[in-house]
Amino acid sequence: MSVLKGMRVVEGSAFVAVPLAGMSLAQMGAEVIRFDRLGGGLDAGRWPLAPNGESLFWAGMNKGKKSIAVDMKSPEGRELITRIITAPGEDAGLFLTNLRVRGWMDYETLSQYRRDLVMVTLTGDRHGRPQVDYTVNPALGIPHMTGPVDSDEPVANALPAWDLIAGNMCVSALLAAERHRLRGKGGQEVEIALKDVAAATLGHLGMIGDVTLNSGDRGKSGNALYGAYGQDFVCADGRGVMVIGLTDRQWRGICKATGTVEAMASLEGRLGVSLADEGNRWRFRNEITAILKPWFAQRRVPEFEAAFNDAGLTWSEFRTVREAVEQDSDLSTENPMFTEVQQPGIGTFRVPAHPAVFSALQRSPARPAPTLGQHTEEILADVAGCTGTEIAKLFDAGVVQSPTFAKPRNAA
Numbered sequence: 001m002s003v004l005k006g007m008r009v010v011e012g013s014a015f016v017a018v019p020l021a022g023m024s025l026a027q028m029g030a031e032v033i034r035f036d037r038l039g040g041g042l043d044a045g046r047w048p049l050a051p052n053g054e055s056l057f058w059a060g061m062n063k064g065k066k067s068i069a070v071d072m073k074s075p076e077g078r079e080l081i082t083r084i085i086t087a088p089g090e091d092a093g094l095f096l097t098n099l100r101v102r103g104w105m106d107y108e109t110l111s112q113y114r115r116d117l118v119m120v121t122l123t124g125d126r127h128g129r130p131q132v133d134y135t136v137n138p139a140l141g142i143p144h145m146t147g148p149v150d151s152d153e154p155v156a157n158a159l160p161a162w163d164l165i166a167g168n169m170c171v172s173a174l175l176a177a178e179r180h181r182l183r184g185k186g187g188q189e190v191e192i193a194l195k196d197v198a199a200a201t202l203g204h205l206g207m208i209g210d211v212t213l214n215s216g217d218r219g220k221s222g223n224a225l226y227g228a229y230g231q232d233f234v235c236a237d238g239r240g241v242m243v244i245g246l247t248d249r250q251w252r253g254i255c256k257a258t259g260t261v262e263a264m265a266s267l268e269g270r271l272g273v274s275l276a277d278e279g280n281r282w283r284f285r286n287e288i289t290a291i292l293k294p295w296f297a298q299r300r301v302p303e304f305e306a307a308f309n310d311a312g313l314t315w316s317e318f319r320t321v322r323e324a325v326e327q328d329s330d331l332s333t334e335n336p337m338f339t340e341v342q343q344p345g346i347g348t349f350r351v352p353a354h355p356a357v358f359s360a361l362q363r364s365p366a367r368p369a370p371t372l373g374q375h376t377e378e379i380l381a382d383v384a385g386c387t388g389t390e391i392a393k394l395f396d397a398g399v400v401q402s403p404t405f406a407k408p409r410n411a412a
Helices: 017-027 056-061 075-085 133-140 161-185 194-204 207-213 248-257 261-271 278-283 285-297 301-310 321-327 376-382 388-396
Strands: 008-012 031-037 066-070 094-097 118-123 188-193 229-234 240-245 314-317 338-343 347-352
Touching (some): 008 017, 017 094, 017 161, 066 376, 094 161, 133 194, 161 188, 161 194, 248 278, 261 285
Parallel strands (some): 008 094, 094 118
């Protein structure tokens, strides 16, 4: 997929959100140049790790990018990064970062070298304090909604939701600012705070209004779907399933497939309510579950799997990630999004391309992540405009590094 072919984005990043943003742009065809300090940045050894100790996180978050390794503490290294970020070109001058450094790697300084620079900066919170998903979530109350019904302990989530949302907001902000520039309105800095992304999402989902206008707090509900009906069940073979009755169609489908239409009608009569209302399905979820639970407990998953799928029910089986990779065809190369990729230094495994399918373009297969500094010489020559002699001197001085020229050598 090359919908962004010709666009050049420079990325200085760590953690999840900004690397994800750069990787998403690269998968849509942009040339994304990532710079890191010599020996690797903060993500160079981040878990999960391959058996040989190489970072699978790095490999996952940097697919399709170019990499340059630079001594960012040296004046020469900082000057090189400045040249790369502000290099000429109508489709260049785009910078993504969460490593802003005042007086050097900030918009005020960099825009002096390129007035139409577009810079998207992700911060921790709007006050400039550091934040990550695991601090934002507790601050905003999400862990107190998560976990078993009978538990008072806050439960953190393994999925870095705010990082993922923020990363995609960085993509949309960069593209919006570039559109503004293409209309002749000039460059600008766009600042996004991770905590603001989370706070805004709480507002969008009605959670702020809920605690403002209602007296009760939303408590823990285990695996139940909040506000409608959705519940987990253990089947006769010990396997767990999740069944969703959010919409009326989904709800009627569950009742029909489990043969509980009459039992649910009887429950409605006893309660004096209509279970066609999703709020009532939430209020009386325990009574509904009491009817459905024996049905699942008496059946193995293969006994109803085909019927549920044929009926178009919204359901799934609980799996570990390993089981999902081994069993779910959507995580296999049967899904065109996935390709078996040889990742240098690690091995071959399934790698996803961008999930979007553009009707006017053919999806490009996933590409491996670069090794640290793999494109150093190419970037110095083609982007920073260095001569061969200058490049050799930079390597000799230890200002830059690449896998092939990691050690000092004689200048050309």
